[in-house]
Amino acid sequence: MVRLFGPLVGLFFAVALLWSFGNGAYTAIKEPAAETAEHAFHLLPKDIKFASDGAFGKFDKAQLQRGFQVYKEVCSTCHSLKHVAFRDLAALGYSEAEVKAIAKQWGAKQPTFDVKSGERGERDNIASDHFPTVYYAGQGVPPDLSLITKARHDGGAYVASLLTGYQEQPAELLKKFPDAKTPDGLYYNPYFANLNLSMPAPIAGDGQVTYSDGTKATVDQMATDVSAFLIWTAEPKLDKRKQTGWAVLGFLLVATVLAYLAKKNIWADKH
Amino acid sequence: MRVRGGSRQGISMADEASIDTLGVTGEGVRRRDFINIAAVSFAGVGGAAVILPLVSQMAPSADVLAQSSTEIDISAIQAGQAIKAVFRKQPVFIRNLKPEEIKAADDIDASTLRDPQTLEERTKEGKTNWLITMGVCTHLGCVPLGAGEGEVKGEFGGYFCPCHGSHYDTAARIRKGPAPKNLEVPEYSFISDTVVKIG
Amino acid sequence: MSYTWAQEYKPGNGLTQWLDEKLPLPRFVFNAVGAGYPVPRNLNYMWNFGVLAGFCLVLQIVTGVILAMHYAANAGVAFDSVEHIMRDVNWGWMMRYAHANGASAFFVVVYLHIFRGFFYSSYKAPREMIWLLGVTIFLLMMATAFMGYVLPWGQMSFWGAKVITGLFGAIPLVGEPIQIWLLGGFAPDNAALNRFFSLHFLLPFVIAGVIILHIWALHIPGSSNPTGVEVKTESDTVPFHPYYTAKDGFGLGIFLLIYCAILFFAPNALGHPDNYIPANPLSTPAHIVPEWYFYPFYAILRAFTYDFFFIPAKLMGVLAMFGSILVWFFLPWLDTSPVRSGHYRPLFRKFFWFGLIPTMAVLFYCGGAPAAEPYVMISQLASIYYFAHFLIILPLVSSIEKPEPLPFSITEGVLGKDESAVLNAQPTAA
Numbered sequence: 085m086v087r088l089f090g091p092l093v094g095l096f097f098a099v100a101l102l103w104s105f106g107n108g109a110y111t112a113i114k115e116p117a118a119e120t121a122e123h124a125f126h127l128l129p130k131d132i133k134f135a136s137d138g139a140f141g142k143f144d145k146a147q148l149q150r151g152f153q154v155y156k157e158v159c160s161t162c163h164s165l166k167h168v169a170f171r172d173l174a175a176l177g178y179s180e181a182e183v184k185a186i187a188k189q190w191g192a193k194q195p196t197f198d199v200k201s202g203e204r205g206e207r208d209n210i211a212s213d214h215f216p217t218v219y220y221a222g223q224g225v226p227p228d229l230s231l232i233t234k235a236r237h238d239g240g241a242y243v244a245s246l247l248t249g250y251q252e253q254p255a256e257l258l259k260k261f262p263d264a265k266t267p268d269g270l271y272y273n274p275y276f277a278n279l280n281l282s283m284p285a286p287i288a289g290d291g292q293v294t295y296s297d298g299t300k301a302t303v304d305q306m307a308t309d310v311s312a313f314l315i316w317t318a319e320p321k322l323d324k325r326k327q328t329g330w331a332v333l334g335f336l337l338v339a340t341v342l343a344y345l346a347k348k349n350i351w352a353d354k355h
Numbered sequence: 356m357r358v359r360g361g362s363r364q365g366i367s368m369a370d371e372a373s374i375d376t377l378g379v380t381g382e383g384v385r386r387r388d389f390i391n392i393a394a395v396s397f398a399g400v401g402g403a404a405v406i407l408p409l410v411s412q413m414a415p416s417a418d419v420l421a422q423s424s425t426e427i428d429i430s431a432i433q434a435g436q437a438i439k440a441v442f443r444k445q446p447v448f449i450r451n452l453k454p455e456e457i458k459a460a461d462d463i464d465a466s467t468l469r470d471p472q473t474l475e476e477r478t479k480e481g482k483t484n485w486l487i488t489m490g491v492c493t494h495l496g497c498v499p500l501g502a503g504e505g506e507v508k509g510e511f512g513g514y515f516c517p518c519h520g521s522h523y524d525t526a527a528r529i530r531k532g533p534a535p536k537n538l539e540v541p542e543y544s545f546i547s548d549t550v551v552k553i554g
Numbered sequence: 555m556s557y558t559w560a561q562e563y564k565p566g567n568g569l570t571q572w573l574d575e576k577l578p579l580p581r582f583v584f585n586a587v588g589a590g591y592p593v594p595r596n597l598n599y600m601w602n603f604g605v606l607a608g609f610c611l612v613l614q615i616v617t618g619v620i621l622a623m624h625y626a627a628n629a630g631v632a633f634d635s636v637e638h639i640m641r642d643v644n645w646g647w648m649m650r651y652a653h654a655n656g657a658s659a660f661f662v663v664v665y666l667h668i669f670r671g672f673f674y675s676s677y678k679a680p681r682e683m684i685w686l687l688g689v690t691i692f693l694l695m696m697a698t699a700f701m702g703y704v705l706p707w708g709q710m711s712f713w714g715a716k717v718i719t720g721l722f723g724a725i726p727l728v729g730e731p732i733q734i735w736l737l738g739g740f741a742p743d744n745a746a747l748n749r750f751f752s753l754h755f756l757l758p759f760v761i762a763g764v765i766i767l768h769i770w771a772l773h774i775p776g777s778s779n780p781t782g783v784e785v786k787t788e789s790d791t792v793p794f795h796p797y798y799t800a801k802d803g804f805g806l807g808i809f810l811l812i813y814c815a816i817l818f819f820a821p822n823a824l825g826h827p828d829n830y831i832p833a834n835p836l837s838t839p840a841h842i843v844p845e846w847y848f849y850p851f852y853a854i855l856r857a858f859t860y861d862f863f864f865i866p867a868k869l870m871g872v873l874a875m876f877g878s879i880l881v882w883f884f885l886p887w888l889d890t891s892p893v894r895s896g897h898y899r900p901l902f903r904k905f906f907w908f909g910l911i912p913t914m915a916v917l918f919y920c921g922g923a924p925a926a927e928p929y930v931m932i933s934q935l936a937s938i939y940y941f942a943h944f945l946i947i948l949p950l951v952s953s954i955e956k957p958e959p960l961p962f963s964i965t966e967g968v969l970g971k972d973e974s975a976v977l978n979a980q981p982t983a984a
């Protein structure tokens with residue numbers, strides 16, 4: 085039975101597939117898929133290196149603090165950081181008192197609700213709070229940034245490229261795709277998946293922030309610093325993970341060599 | 356892999372050859388035995404090391420530990436009243452004692468009590484009227500009555516735990532019933548006259 | 555059943571003696587994976603993957619039970635609870651990465667285990683039942699992994715749930731009600747998330763049960779081996795312990811090295827960035843694909859792009875996708891060659907290495923590629939070969955192929971002719 089029906093079923097699927105294949109091939113030749121502006125002009129992230137890259141990479145705390153400063157002064161008006169708590173900032177090298185002060189002075193406040201009076205209010209942030217929600221009335225929905233570098237391919241480099249990638253729409257693009265003109269209120273950026281986004285270039289010029297450690301705040305420097313910070317917010321346990329990893333691999337390597345030798349011993353007379 | 360001292364049945368003929376070198380013969384351990392033992396030991400150590408994260412993951416997480424202090428406004432508590440606040444997800448009783456209640460607490464010779472402590476020892480200097488304790492019965496952890504408006508305060512005018520009948524006095528000391536200790540006084544400090552920070 | 559020369563369990567002391575009389579668990583283990591189980595002496599490293607698959611199941615259950623202690627199956631907080639695990643729970647990041655990559659490792663190991671079966675025709679009599687149970691385990695694993703992937707409630711979780719339950723919508727007439735019933739709503743939400751969590755927790759234990767049956771069925775004929783010649787005499791076998799425990803121990807070491815390298819240094823390499831975006835029912839990611847281990851079947855699903863007579867393309871795709879795994883159930887009866895091992899089957903071997911393996915590679919690649927040309931056309935060709943291989947080529951090859959001469963026995967295969975002649979065993983047809 086199986087040997088009778090098997091080949092029949094096989095033929096059935098094969099013919100149905102051939103039918104799809106033939107139709108598909110025909111359409112592909114008759115009406116080849118049109119090239120799109122996104123496909124032709126989208127760019128992969130620039131090759132930007134971070135201290136935390138690679139198996140031996142570690143966060144550069146000074147850079148993370150600078151990146152946090154950029155986030156605070158530039159990004160935080162529109163983007164929240166809801167998975168991160170103020171207390172987590174201690175990992176960037178801030179003291180407990182500094183963390184408390186940062187929380188207390190943070191612009192956006194924690195909402196409160198008085199169950200008796202039904203009144204809504206606000207209170208200052210404390211260290212154990214997560215970064216508060218940010219409300220944004222303008223065009224588009226600024227995403228939460230806690231995980232942004234893990235939510236995009238090549239996240240750190242992507243964010244840095246996006247921040248430094250704003251430019252005029254190339255004339256060549258408009259010539260080839262006249263319909264693809266950047267709509268009003270959007271900004272052209274070839275690193276963004278569909279080329280136009282509603283965030284204007286947030287880092288507009290050198291010196292937009294003043295670094296307390298004296299680092300020169302060029303546009304590239306600020307973009308890289310804030311991206312490094314966002315790599316940290318997405319994976320705060322990165323350093324610990326790699327450290328643990330090396331210990332585990334070292335142990336396993338020795339254990340595996342021993343297991344191999346033991347196996348050889350035991351099999352010695354059987355081969 | 357064969358472990359020293361294991362049952363002989365588990366060992367193939369091929370391995371029989373190495374058995375005569377068991378430590379008892381005094382020859383010491385042969386190299387090939389040594390490797391087998393080392394390999395098994397490594398597996399054991401690895402297995403044991405894995406237990407560590409498996410156990411510690413159940414301990415309080417960073418966010419739970421971070422909530423270990425609360426600040427409470429006590430300005431609205433009149434003498435003779437108490438409020439329940441929350442500290443580490445447990446009730447805290449903050450009670451503004453009336454002079455009679457302070458007197459009742461002081462009239463007793465503390466050394467005769469089950470858990471000898473004076474009201475002074477259980478409050479901050481100059482603020483003996485502010486009795487701040489955990490609202491957790493030291494018997495088995497129920498929340499005693501007496502802090503809320505109109506709740507029974509027990510035979511000694513403090514707190515009464517209905518679970519198994521523990522009576523606490525106006526200094527929240529155990530006076531009668533199964534509880535072994537006075538209601539615990541958490542770590543706290545006055546940030547100002549009207550705000551206490553617990554934890 | 556076991557071979558007459560299998561070692562017998564002898565309790566060593568009073569306690570084991572007592573236990574042996576009341577509940578002979580040590581005896582059971584001794585006979586199952588101890589010295590009491592004689593195994594062909596010539597197993598190669600492809601035979602390591604069974605034990606490794608068992609290890610992966612244990613790994614998933616241990617890490618899974620731990621994740622379940624911290625995870626909250628509610629659409630409002632599921633995503634946040636996973637981040638809570640990653641950030642605040644002690645070692646939580648390690649547990650989560652161990653579980654997510656553990657699923658991948660499990661599939662790698664099981665695929666190798668299955669393809670070992672294909673090449674050495676491990677499914678043939680008298681081992682059909684082992685094979686049937688094995689394919690059942692694979693199906694249960696797919697269901698488990700799919701539902702697990704929904705739990706973090708990211709974009710891929712949500713759209714994966716929607717698309718996969720949508721497959722049932724392809725069933726004529728009752729399809730749509732079935733989909734709504736499966737989800738407990740019109741789109742994935744709390745009801746779906748909760749039932750997926752419940753079943754994701756349950757199924758691994760069902761898998762553990764089927765694995766026990768799988769091993770039970772294995773112990774009836776005993777393990778197969780690379781020559782495909784059945785065991786004849788004691789010299790063909792070695793006791794499982796210490797020989798294969800040692801070999802599996804070494805295999806486990808290699809496995810753990812690779813697994814841990816990924817876990818600690820590239821834990822997101824096998825995942826999709828989109829799943830770090832919280833589920834958004836109003837916006838589909840540009841490019842939705844399942845986890846990598848489903849790629850070949852996803853490629854087959856997407857290969858049907860045109861209605862075939864009265865059968866809608868969608869239904870064809872679903873039939874073919876399920877069919878592509880169900881054919882495995884029929885392998886013992888499709889491949890009728892009396893010879894098992896691919897080593898002695900010249901034609902079969904060619905189709906295996908130059909047909910099936912490249913086809914699977916292509917399907918793996920195309921399943922993860924965007925649903926656009928040329929990938930669709932390539933998957934169509936590969937899918938044709940896939941079905942033809944199992945349903946047409948295998949039956950044909952088994953009837954026309956002239957197998958190469960088999961060794962007389964396993965021992966001869968290992969040690970050469972002379973020595974085994976001394977053994978003086980009765981020749982039997984393989």
Ligand code: HEM
Nearest residue numbers: 614615618619621622625650654657699702703705706758
């Ligand atoms: C056959 C064994 C199993 C497989 C193949 C499997 C697979 C998966 C997969 C692919 C995920 C998504 C991982 C991610 O991307 O985050 C997942 C998540 C999860 N699994 Fe499992 N799992 C198994 C067993 C279990 C068991 C036995 C439990 C509980 C008893 C469990 C509990 C969980 C939980 C709570 C999550 C959500 C947390 C998370 O997403 O990281 N799993 N599982």
Ligand code: FES
Nearest residue numbers: 492494495516519
């Ligand atoms: S718990 Fe309060 S008396 Fe037992």
